[in-house]
Amino acid sequence: MSEMIKILVDDVARKTELNLNTINSLRKVKTRCYMAYHVMLIPTLGCPSKCSYCWSSEEGSPVMSIETIKEVVKWLKNFRSEPVTFTFHGGEPLLAGADFYRKALPLLAEGLSHLKPAFALQTNLWKITPELAQILAEYNIPIGSSLDGPQELTDLQRGKGYYEKTMRGYEIAKASGLKVSFICTFTSYSVKFREDIFNFFLENGLNLKLHPALPSLRSEDPGKWALDPEEYGELLVYLLDKYLENMSRIELMNIDHLCKCVFTNRGTVCTFVDCMGDTFAVGPDGSIYPCYRFVGMPDYVMGNVHDHPNMEDLAQSPAWKLMFQFKEYVDQNCGECNYIKFCRGGCPYNAIAPTEGEVKGVDPHCTAYKRIFKEITERWEKEFLGGSGMPMFGFPSEPARDARPGVMAIMLKRL
Ligand code: SF4
Numbered sequence: 001m002s003e004m005i006k007i008l009v010d011d012v013a014r015k016t017e018l019n020l021n022t023i024n025s026l027r028k029v030k031t032r033c034y035m036a037y038h039v040m041l042i043p044t045l046g047c048p049s050k051c052s053y054c055w056s057s058e059e060g061s062p063v064m065s066i067e068t069i070k071e072v073v074k075w076l077k078n079f080r081s082e083p084v085t086f087t088f089h090g091g092e093p094l095l096a097g098a099d100f101y102r103k104a105l106p107l108l109a110e111g112l113s114h115l116k117p118a119f120a121l122q123t124n125l126w127k128i129t130p131e132l133a134q135i136l137a138e139y140n141i142p143i144g145s146s147l148d149g150p151q152e153l154t155d156l157q158r159g160k161g162y163y164e165k166t167m168r169g170y171e172i173a174k175a176s177g178l179k180v181s182f183i184c185t186f187t188s189y190s191v192k193f194r195e196d197i198f199n200f201f202l203e204n205g206l207n208l209k210l211h212p213a214l215p216s217l218r219s220e221d222p223g224k225w226a227l228d229p230e231e232y233g234e235l236l237v238y239l240l241d242k243y244l245e246n247m248s249r250i251e252l253m254n255i256d257h258l259c260k261c262v263f264t265n266r267g268t269v270c271t272f273v274d275c276m277g278d279t280f281a282v283g284p285d286g287s288i289y290p291c292y293r294f295v296g297m298p299d300y301v302m303g304n305v306h307d308h309p310n311m312e313d314l315a316q317s318p319a320w321k322l323m324f325q326f327k328e329y330v331d332q333n334c335g336e337c338n339y340i341k342f343c344r345g346g347c348p349y350n351a352i353a354p355t356e357g358e359v360k361g362v363d364p365h366c367t368a369y370k371r372i373f374k375e376i377t378e379r380w381e382k383e384f385l386g387g388s389g390m391p392m393f394g395f396p397s398e399p400a401r402d403a404r405p406g407v408m409a410i411m412l413k414r415l
């Protein structure tokens with residue numbers, strides 16, 4: 001009997017060591033994928049679309065000048081020294097036109113070459129032309145666009161004609177070799193059609209990132225389209241299963257990141273790290289904000305690129321202090337949570353904006369985050385301890401109940 005126990009103990013030790021070694025080396029690879037220092041450039045808050053739940057566009061917004069881009073370059077020259085990612089966001093950033101990008105991209109890329117700048121762009125693609133696509137392709141800029149699912153549903157939520165205009169732009173972008181991924185906003189209405197939406201992206205070979213509709217602070221009925229946090233949590237679990245069934249056919253970015261957060265024990269997207277002090281946004285007039293989500297809200301201006309402020313200058317602003325107040329709140333109030341290391345209280349904008357700039361709670365999607373993190377953690381523990389058909393303790397495991405890959409497959413996937 002004691003010989004049998006020794007065999008069992010050796011077997012566990014061997015497997016555990018093997019798993020831990022593998023996991024530790026893979027963790028090192030995976031943690032390289034998040035670049036903290038991020039500057040969002042908002043050339044305008046104007047947008048030709050009229051999405052029902054929009055909270056980030058403004059009619060009559062000015063367009064950023066090339067002089068402001070030159071000031072951005074001067075401002076960032078000695079601001080920080082690590083690699084930076086620039087994301088053009090809006091409103092609709094392509095309203096700035098081809099000439100803006102033809103000048104702005106080399107100014108940023110060459111003027112800040114010591115920061116090895118990477119670029120990204122978030123656009124509805126309506127204004128893309130072959131000329132603009134060519135300029136963006138020269139800098140290998142990944143594009144994020146938005147579709148809410150099949151044409152009828154997208155047009156219902158984003159306005160008639162939206163789908164066709166975006167798909168037309170998608171074809172132009174593709175023809176220039178640009179990589180386009182889509183953000184799909186799930187609302188209290190569209191969540192009922194989650195299967196149709198997932199199948200739409202799958203069948204059309206489109207990658208997907210989901211976004212829960214937030215209460216729109218610019219609407220008379222802010223909560224009308226907002227996705228309830230409980231429903232958001234269930235949606236994430238549903239999509240985790242759909243992803244596992246179809247991993248070779250689609251990329252579902254949120255699920256990739258949620259699994260990697262659990263695996264690496266740290267946030268891999270801005271929502272799940274302390275973004276304050278690492279993320280900045282520049283509005284059309286050069287005003288500096290903590291994130292694109294605050295652009296156009298005067299209370300959140302931290303400085304202006306024309307003044308070339310350093311970190312200490314920005315830290316004097318009430319907006320900076322408020323963001324750090326949120327961080328302290330999270331440390332105090334999420335301390336007992338199992339997921340604090342890779343959740344960090346969620347998005348400060350989601351938490352602060354609806355309470356008119358007071359820190360009264362964490363991200364209202366906390367319920368959803370807990371639900372999905374628990375699900376992934378439990379599945380992972382089960383797989384790690386010998387589920388998913390792996391033999392354990394020298395005995396054959398139970399017959400596999402289903403042949404799908406487990407969450408480990410997503411954790412180990414290269415992004
Ligand atoms: S405020 Fe929210 S969206 Fe903006 S960088 Fe922070 S976590 Fe991301």
Ligand code: SF4
Pocket residue numbers: 333334337338339340343344345346362363366367369370
């Ligand atoms: S899941 Fe909720 S309680 Fe836990 S860290 Fe995130 S916001 Fe805080």
